[in-house]
Amino acid sequence: MDELRPGTEGPGSSSLARRALALAGEYRGPVALVVVLVVGILIGGRTPDGRPVFLTGSTHVSVFFEYAEYGILAAGMTLVILTGGIDLSVGSVLGLSSVIFAILTLGCGWSSQWAALAAAGVGAVCGLINGILISRLRFQPFVATLAMMVVARGLAKQVTGHRKIAPALDPWYHVRSLSEMPPIYKGMMSPLAKHGIAVTVLVVPALIIVAAAFFRYTVTGRALDARLFGSSPAGRTARATLSIGAWAIALGLTVWGLAPYLQPASFLFVSSLLLMALVVKVTRFGRHLYAIGGNEEAARLSGVPVARSKVLAYVLCGLFSGLAGIVTTCRLQLGNPEAGATYELDAIAAVVIGGTSLMGGRGSVALTLVGALIMGYANKILSNIQIHGQFLQDGAKLLAKGMIIVLAVLVQEARRRRA
Amino acid sequence: MAEEPLLRMEGICKSFHGVHALRGVRLDVRRGEVHSLVGENGAGKSTLMRILGGAVTLDEGTITLRGRGQVFRAPKDAEAAGVAMIHQELSLVPPMSVAENVFLGREPRTRLGFVDYAAMREHSEALLAELGTPCDVTRPAEAYSIATQQMVEVAKALGREADLIVMDEPTSALAEAEAERLFEVIRRLRGRGVSVVYISHKMEEIYAISDRVTVLRDGEWIGTAPVGELPQERLIEWMVGRKIEQLFPKHAAEPGAELLRVDGLCVDTADGSGRRAVDGASLTLRAGEIVGLAGLRGSGCSELLGALFGRYGRVAAGSVAIRGRPVSITRPAEAIANGIALLTNDRKTTGLVLSMSVLHNATLASLSRAGPPGCVLRDRELALAQPFMDMLSVRTASVDAEVSALSGGNQQKVALAKWLMTEPSVLLLDEPTRGIDVGAKAEIYELMNTLVAQGKGILLITSELPELLAMSDRILVMHRGRMTAELNRDEATQERIMAAAMEA
Numbered sequence: 073m074d075e076l077r078p079g080t081e082g083p084g085s086s087s088l089a090r091r092a093l094a095l096a097g098e099y100r101g102p103v104a105l106v107v108v109l110v111v112g113i114l115i116g117g118r119t120p121d122g123r124p125v126f127l128t129g130s131t132h133v134s135v136f137f138e139y140a141e142y143g144i145l146a147a148g149m150t151l152v153i154l155t156g157g158i159d160l161s162v163g164s165v166l167g168l169s170s171v172i173f174a175i176l177t178l179g180c181g182w183s184s185q186w187a188a189l190a191a192a193g194v195g196a197v198c199g200l201i202n203g204i205l206i207s208r209l210r211f212q213p214f215v216a217t218l219a220m221m222v223v224a225r226g227l228a229k230q231v232t233g234h235r236k237i238a239p240a241l242d243p244w245y246h247v248r249s250l251s252e253m254p255p256i257y258k259g260m261m262s263p264l265a266k267h268g269i270a271v272t273v274l275v276v277p278a279l280i281i282v283a284a285a286f287f288r289y290t291v292t293g294r295a296l297d298a299r300l301f302g303s304s305p306a307g308r309t310a311r312a313t314l315s316i317g318a319w320a321i322a323l324g325l326t327v328w329g330l331a332p333y334l335q336p337a338s339f340l341f342v343s344s345l346l347l348m349a350l351v352v353k354v355t356r357f358g359r360h361l362y363a364i365g366g367n368e369e370a371a372r373l374s375g376v377p378v379a380r381s382k383v384l385a386y387v388l389c390g391l392f393s394g395l396a397g398i399v400t401t402c403r404l405q406l407g408n409p410e411a412g413a414t415y416e417l418d419a420i421a422a423v424v425i426g427g428t429s430l431m432g433g434r435g436s437v438a439l440t441l442v443g444a445l446i447m448g449y450a451n452k453i454l455s456n457i458q459i460h461g462q463f464l465q466d467g468a469k470l471l472a473k474g475m476i477i478v479l480a481v482l483v484q485e486a487r488r489r490r491a
Numbered sequence: 492m493a494e495e496p497l498l499r500m501e502g503i504c505k506s507f508h509g510v511h512a513l514r515g516v517r518l519d520v521r522r523g524e525v526h527s528l529v530g531e532n533g534a535g536k537s538t539l540m541r542i543l544g545g546a547v548t549l550d551e552g553t554i555t556l557r558g559r560g561q562v563f564r565a566p567k568d569a570e571a572a573g574v575a576m577i578h579q580e581l582s583l584v585p586p587m588s589v590a591e592n593v594f595l596g597r598e599p600r601t602r603l604g605f606v607d608y609a610a611m612r613e614h615s616e617a618l619l620a621e622l623g624t625p626c627d628v629t630r631p632a633e634a635y636s637i638a639t640q641q642m643v644e645v646a647k648a649l650g651r652e653a654d655l656i657v658m659d660e661p662t663s664a665l666a667e668a669e670a671e672r673l674f675e676v677i678r679r680l681r682g683r684g685v686s687v688v689y690i691s692h693k694m695e696e697i698y699a700i701s702d703r704v705t706v707l708r709d710g711e712w713i714g715t716a717p718v719g720e721l722p723q724e725r726l727i728e729w730m731v732g733r734k735i736e737q738l739f740p741k742h743a744a745e746p747g748a749e750l751l752r753v754d755g756l757c758v759d760t761a762d763g764s765g766r767r768a769v770d771g772a773s774l775t776l777r778a779g780e781i782v783g784l785a786g787l788r789g790s791g792c793s794e795l796l797g798a799l800f801g802r803y804g805r806v807a808a809g810s811v812a813i814r815g816r817p818v819s820i821t822r823p824a825e826a827i828a829n830g831i832a833l834l835t836n837d838r839k840t841t842g843l844v845l846s847m848s849v850l851h852n853a854t855l856a857s858l859s860r861a862g863p864p865g866c867v868l869r870d871r872e873l874a875l876a877q878p879f880m881d882m883l884s885v886r887t888a889s890v891d892a893e894v895s896a897l898s899g900g901n902q903q904k905v906a907l908a909k910w911l912m913t914e915p916s917v918l919l920l921d922e923p924t925r926g927i928d929v930g931a932k933a934e935i936y937e938l939m940n941t942l943v944a945q946g947k948g949i950l951l952i953t954s955e956l957p958e959l960l961a962m963s964d965r966i967l968v969m970h971r972g973r974m975t976a977e978l979n980r981d982e983a984t985q986e987r988i989m990a991a992a993m994e995a
């Protein structure tokens with residue numbers, strides 16, 4: 073059942089090339105990412121000693137770091153877009169939670185854990201309100217979240233009195249100087265560990281990925297898999313345990329190996345997306361999102377809790393906005409009520425470039441990770457390029473970014489139209 | 492040699508992702524002929540017609556229209572060549588008015604270049620009146636039932652004044668009387684020299700309307716013959732490749748305990764007019780029983796099933812009991828938990844999530860059993876779905892294919908699989924064999940027998956009276972939301988049903 077009927081295989085000789093092409097077509101996102109990376113190596117600038125900067129580790133580290141907030145926002149945005157909705161308020165909610173985190177830590181002297189919880193909670197409440205407006209009161213997602221976008225920004229300005237939140241802003245502020253700032257402000261932005269084992273441990277996760285692909289996609293691997301584990305319940309359990317164990321080791325070693333290089337902000341970015349990718353793939357909630365986005369009435373008639381799933385999607389989206397707000401506060405070392413303006417557009421762009429349909433029902437969070445990286449690397453290239461010894465100006469960068477979005481979506485659409 | 496046919500398609504091949512849908516198929520249609528195209532689900536009928544309509548490009552083969560070779564790259568090419576299409580799945584724009592839908596893409600203009608709404612209204616009214624479905628053409632298409640929408644679809648094709656009209660299962664959503672009116676129109680068209688390619692799974696229709704028949708099986712041409720020279724048994728044998736002993740197998744099951752009791756159920760119409768779509772309906776359904784529901788369009792049969800399933804929230808009045816225990820079902824999820832399943836009559840808008848895969852559609856209503864709490868495991872899903880895929884012999888390249896890529900009949904089977912998987916005790920089946928081929932129909936009726944033999948109860952709506960008569964233990968007739976007759980198996984006849992359905 074899982075395989076094609078006989079007579080579906082092409083003639084032997086040219087079929088390898090054709091299959092490679094078909095595979096490339098299937099994985100346009102990753103292929104595009106590779107193209108962007110190659111372009112980066114070619115024209116993305118050079119270090120003083122003449123090596124392409126795209127071949128230095130620090131470039132990649134900085135892409136993840138600089139794109140962190142957008143990536144975190146895009147994780148929640150994907151869930152909402154899968155249901156056929158949209159959340160325009162993420163940028164403003166980021167701003168609101170950012171200033172709340174700053175006021176609580178710098179002003180009220182809360183410990184950073186509680187302040188973070190409160191800031192994330194504020195984001196989640198904004199999402200909850202969006203979700204209720206949309207699923208219970210039948211607002212259009214665009215309208216409801218547009219209102220929230222305005223309200224959250226207004227609130228952020230109101231609670232700060234239109235000022236940036238910094239130490240000793242008001243007489244009652246607990247934190248009186250930069251040196252008294254809670255450790256999270258510095259910690260979020262500096263590498264996870266001072267010393268770590270060498271990056272070479274990453275070879276192990278890489279091997280695990282190769283092995284997984286071998287078992288999943290090659291004929292020999294599948295046969296071996298069947299021979300080793302069979303299809304008995306015991307065999308299945310063994311296989312599941314083994315593969316979960318292998319992935320856990322891979323994940324652990326990756327974190328360990330990268331700890332001396334990557335900042336918590338970057339980890340939040342990647343782990344938000346990976347976690348949501350997992351949630352969407354293996355939970356009923358994830359399946360419900362697809363069903364709702366594909367055909368809400370058919371989903372309802374199949375017993376899908378439509379309202380509850382939608383509310384949860386918006387709550388998660390709000391929660392991620394809150395998290396991103398905390399990251400922003402640490403990045404700026406202050407709470408700016410204007411923070412996050414137009415971030416929603418970057419988040420939506422990452423989702424769409426990944427290939428998730430704005431109509432809902434099609435796409436995935438894993439694709440969004442790819443989309444976010446394409447955007448992040450493209451930004452990096454644009455800020456590294458020099459023409460006649462001059463860096464690009466903002467206007468030219470925006471133009472180029474716009475064209476990248478159009479191009480990426482055209483590529484995705486071509487796939488759909490061909491199908 | 493006889494006169495050159497209007498249309499000749501030869502050696503047509505088409506494959507999707509390496510799966511052959513058509514292999515060297517041919518078809519010729521004469522002027523002023525009604526040519527039926529028949530075959531099992533997935534035989535390739537719609538694909539062949541979509542090639543003719545320019546919606547799908549062919550891999551190999553030739554199309555000759557009026558003696559001239561043609562290459563259709565887009566639907567507008569075919570339209571310009573005088574070919575009009577009624578697709579299997581409704582293709583109206585729901586929020587646009589009926590008139591706008593009829594003239595979609597070829598709106599009449601006033602002298603100033605604006606859309607001439609008056610002319611549009613007038614023409615579409617005339618077309619719909621000709622079809623015997625007068626309606627307010629200024630209202631949005633979605634305000635009307637599927638049957639009316641289907642007629643709008645027909646009017647749209649007629650309005651193109653084509654000399655070849657393709658009708659892909661136009662009657663699958665029509666009641667008998669409406670289908671009869673469509674046939675009159677087809678005969679009139681034939682009189683005017685217009686040719687019609689007619690696709691249907693209903694044998695009586697094929698014999699009533701067509702001049703010649705072409706049979707496809709598994710993407711291959713099996714034969715073409717004048718309908719008079721092809722007795723039904725032969726035709727079916729051509730279609731399914733074997734003999735079918737009994738079209739409507741019916742085993743009398745011994746009715747058991749009462750499963751469902753409905754008393755004075757009332758449902759308001761959705762338009763807020765305060766009228767009742769169902770007005771005081773009462774019925775009982777016992778284990779092992781198939782109870783048929785009959786009624787014309789607007790009789791409230793479908794709404795009754797929907798209300799039992801919690802589709803419209805709280806009902807206006809009345810009570811429902813399952814196995815003697817009163818229940819109040821206000822959401823589909825509660826209905827499913829109570830062992831009720833509803834197969835809706837429109838798989839595209841309410842039955843399936845077309846953007847999801849076959850597997851994911853099939854398990855959508857049973858996800859709670861597809862893994863540990865809150866989770867879905869692929870292995871478990873496959874194990875759940877596989878028996879039903881096999882039992883219904885769903886024809887698909889892979890269970891991971893998008894369900895929209897399946898032929899209409901196979902989509903219907905996926906919808907059915909979804910409900911059988913929930914292990915319901917009461918099945919509400921609204922047109923379960925809509926668009927399903929003869930062979931599979933017999934299988935589905937056989938399956939219904941098995942289900943009732945296991946002690947389940949079935950409420951059945953079907954617009955095909957012979958099926959209703961053959962399969963039902965009892966038949967309830969509705970008219971304008973009220974029950975007007977209850978007929979036992981031995982006293983039910985087409986005439987008595989129609990009489991009860993027409994007047995209260």
Ligand SMILES: Nc1ncnc2c1ncn2[C@@H]1O[C@H](COP(=O)(O)OP(=O)(O)OP(=O)(O)O)[C@@H](O)[C@H]1O
Pocket residue numbers: 491507508511512530531532533534535536537538539579886887888895896897898899900901926928
């Ligand atoms: N867009 C598509 N992508 C992939 N496969 C397709 C696509 N369209 C059709 N097919 C396949 O081609 C075959 C023929 O389908 P088609 O819709 O022509 O059948 P049909 O004879 O009209 O059946 P039915 O009576 O059920 O409507 C099926 O196996 C179907 O799965």
Ligand SMILES: [Mg+2]
Pocket residue numbers: 536537538579659898899900
């Ligand atoms: Mg078809």
